Amino acid sequence: MPYPPFRGDKLKIYHLAKELSKKHELHLITIAETVEDISYVENLKPYFKKIDFIYLPKYKSIINTVCGVFNSDPFQLNYFRSREFQKLLDKKLSENEFDGIHVQHIRMSQFFRKNTDFKRVILDLPDAFSLYWKRRSNNSTNTLNKVFEKIEYKRVKKLEIDFVSQFKKVLVCSLEDQLYLESLGLNQVDILENGVDTTMFKPSEAPYIPYRILFTGNMDYAPNVDAVVYFTAEIWPKIRKEVPHAKFIIAGQRPVAKVLALQSDSVEVTGFIEDLSKEYAKAHVVVSPLRIGAGTQNKVLEALAMNIPVVTTNVGYTGLKLKRDEGALVSLSANEFADNTIKLLKDPDFRDSVGYKGGESIRSRFGWSGIAQKLENYFIELKH
Secondary structure (H helix, E strand, O other): OOOOOOOHHHHHHHHHHHHHOOOOOOEEEEEEOOHHHHHOHHHHOOOOOEEEEEEOOHHHHHHHHHHHHHOOOOHHHHHOOOHHHHHHHHHHHHHOOOOOEEEEOHHHHHHHOOOOOOOOEEEEOOOOHHHHHHHHHHHOOOHHHHHHHHHHHHHHHHHHHHOHHHOOEEEEOOHHHHHHHHHOOOOOEEEOOOOEOOOOOOOOOOOOOOOEEEEEOOOOOHHHHHHHHHHHHHHHHHHHHHOOOOEEEEEOOOOOHHHHOOOOOOEEEEEOOOOHHHHHHOOOEEEEOOOOOOOOOHHHHHHHHOOOOEEEOOOOOHHHOOOOOOOEEEOOOHHHHHHHHHHHHHOHHHHHHHHHHHHHHHHHHOEHHHHHHHHHHHHHHHHO
């Protein structure tokens, strides 16, 4: 259910629908994972003529996943397996002649296995998922997790080669993901970037708080958990040695125990923040020390749109096409990450210069209206 539009997939679909509904008739068919999801239907009605969903509670998904041990599908497909959804989708497609069908996420692709006509269908993958699982496995230190992640990597890679390749158009959100999938033999991959709400995330007139370092994201999401644990263990001590008054803020909903355990005099875990723009506005620097994942990171786009400089790894950065010292400082090691952060903390003029350059570039290229137009153009391309 693409609401509330705070992070990731929900955010992207919400904003695309908001833009495209201005001149197109949209229908939504989705899975509600919680009772709370069902309550959000009212919030989505302004953008969709019809909303259909099935309720798939967590216990059923867990049963599906356990049963998935005995087949060759990725576990994330098994988690969302639903005969009810398949029936609902088939009925919807038989009763309506849609000009285009936008399938969001590899998990939803499974419901098109019986569909031999892919001419109107675009599969939108936030990431190249086998690349994501490969990185996750490479960075895992837990033996059982590593075994699971290697299995998922192999299953997802096979699915991408054998099935995803059948879609006439496949979208990813960065050049890195596109090149990776093309290396697997997928020749129909194009880019649909993540966007940023430039009406919400815009330069703030309020002064930032000196030495305040911010990380944002859903704090039960494995790449984000790994990022903050890595940052506090490998990077934070070096920063604190040079800037003793620095404070690290971890802002995001559903922080897991491993994240909560990081709290200290210099590290704050906020939990859910309703208006992230206000949190960004207080930040001296935003950090994105991700080692796992792919795609383009919303946290980087949002911060840059507000003229706030970002120190980042190369994960999620490639697709931004920023020049040196234009918004983001890319760091390939813990020492370099610490040094770049310290430089921004100690040199306010450099901080403002880097942030301003990045903001100008991001606001001009990543507004949602332009991203939605690009998606519309892909559908027009399929029709010809």
